[in-house]
Amino acid sequence: MIIDINFVGLIVASIMASAVPLILASCGELITERSGVLNLGVEGMMIIGAISGFALMTVTGSLIIAVFGAMFAGVLISTIFAFLTQTLITNHVATGLALTIFGIGISAMIGKNFVGIPGKEFPVLFEGLKDTIPLLSPILFGHSIVFYFAFALPFITSYFLKKTKIGLIVRAVGDSPESASNQGINVKFVRYACILYGGAMCGLAGAYLSMIYTPQWIENMTGGRGWIALALVVFSTWNPIKILIGAMIFGGLTIIQFHMQAIGVRIPVQFLTALPYIVTIIVLVVISRDSRKIRLSTPSSLGKSFHKDN
């Protein structure tokens, strides 16, 4: 069997493309969790981003407005979460669930008039270089700007957390809000900021799905990617670089489905579709088995409310 080397390149590129929304959402959620906040509303924020991006693109015709609008929509919806968990000190888990239910409902409500409308073509970069290098060309060139941003994001996030002062503050707030507060850091403000940032990234992840990956609006089109993104954060043990690896594995599982069917492997399609979820569970088990390691890398105050008495 002769394997076309460019075909391999194309497969890798398609795996990377399906990893993009996971990377964006996970990196956003990672910052939120590093500040000590567990936001289970990732799925809801992503779907809001997906419909906002698609609706704005259809109505205004501007891709830039649509992309930034989707991020802004993510920020808006996460403001609800921030206000509830930080100002009204509600339970993180319950509030995040409410956010997801609300997000799925309201996105379907807005999206009613956008079903069946074809999307727009999203411009790609470096298209002229597509045939220059065998194998590498399809991987490196001819993708949207969001694609490149997603693959840079884990490195930026890692640098931000490790090397910058603000990153240090975020980590301090997540690991010990009491001492951070005693140092004069406004814990609530930092957490608000991290939640809104997470919202923006989830909004962008959603917009990527509805505008670039499958350019159309389908109800519930995130299909559990938000939850896989949450699992990826645990998988990465809160290390942004590992998110990249995890997202590639899950992207690979998604892409494998199509190719297995194409070459006629006789496995029920439902089993292949279930694979990413099953693998997520297995990976979580393997990662969490060592409870000491998990405890060392988990932000100590994750999911716990912080309230300073006046």
Add this chain to the structure above:
Amino acid sequence: MIKIVKRDQPSRAIFFLTPVLAIFLTLLAGGLIFYILGFKPFEALKFFFIVPIADMYGFSELLLKATPLCLIAIGLSFCFKSNNWNIGAEGQLTFGAIVSGGVALLFYEQEGFYILPIVILAGAIGGMLYASIPAILKTYFNTNEILVSLMLVYVSKLILDYLVVGPWSNPEGFNFPETRQFSDSARLPLLFEGLRIHAGIFLALAAVVISWFVFYKTYLGFQMKVSGFSLKTAKYAGYKGKKMIVLVFLISGACAGLAGVGEITGPIGQLHREVSPDYGFTAIIVAFLGRLHPVGIIFASLVVAITYLGAETAQIFMQIPKYTGQVFQGMILFFLLASDYLLFFKFKFIGSKK
């Protein structure tokens, strides 16, 4: 001037009043959303919350929808009270439906009084089996139960899809994604001629009574409560934490599985792709709205069931999209959590000094 002061201890009156406040605020916000969408708010709310239950048939439909919600929420209250975040009841419901549906199909075209109890039991066992996965992974591998139970929801729906399209599909069914109709002996009896309300409601009521007894009259209930407040205290008191985690998951899995049985052997009478319109997720809201109290959950399940009916009615009469139901459900939980602030804090009015 208004000042926010921390209460010395959470107010008990407010504990049971805030759900009412949350419902009221949801109605206000819902009216506002309808107004923004270009509907008359009062008319829309009327179609949403009053018209659907104005007659006997509507009331029966309300009970029909409230039954699985109540049953699942009762089960979930065991988990939530003891600080276990089982959010995969939807999967446990689906798997319960699969197992009991499979057993019901074994008795295809057979009659006998013993069939229905076996089918019901199979559903409960199916739900328990499925709930035991996150429970065992949590206790022995320290795995996050939220993510595992949720991932399993997707898996269960795919298993169901595989079965009704493939091996279990009706051979005379023209390739529709559904199984054969169950025999009458495998169906829960209807309570009234012409109405869809079925005997499953007694399962829900039994769950309410049993859970009340367990919560407030047994040592196990006490242990659960203590573990919910503080895991450290529970450990110090020597409670067997791992056993309890598995137990509460099994209970809530059984309840969700029974809800699945009710759906397929009651109104539907066969397995098909969609056995539940997300009852398992909505029941989480019901459990909180009912304050994890058995009686509270009854009321909460009725209130939340209206959002299902209202969404259907409003869609038919006013072309309001049916997802409004989910929007309302999300809002109820938001407002409920927000009004919990009043539990711990109070507003103090201080007269301006002259």
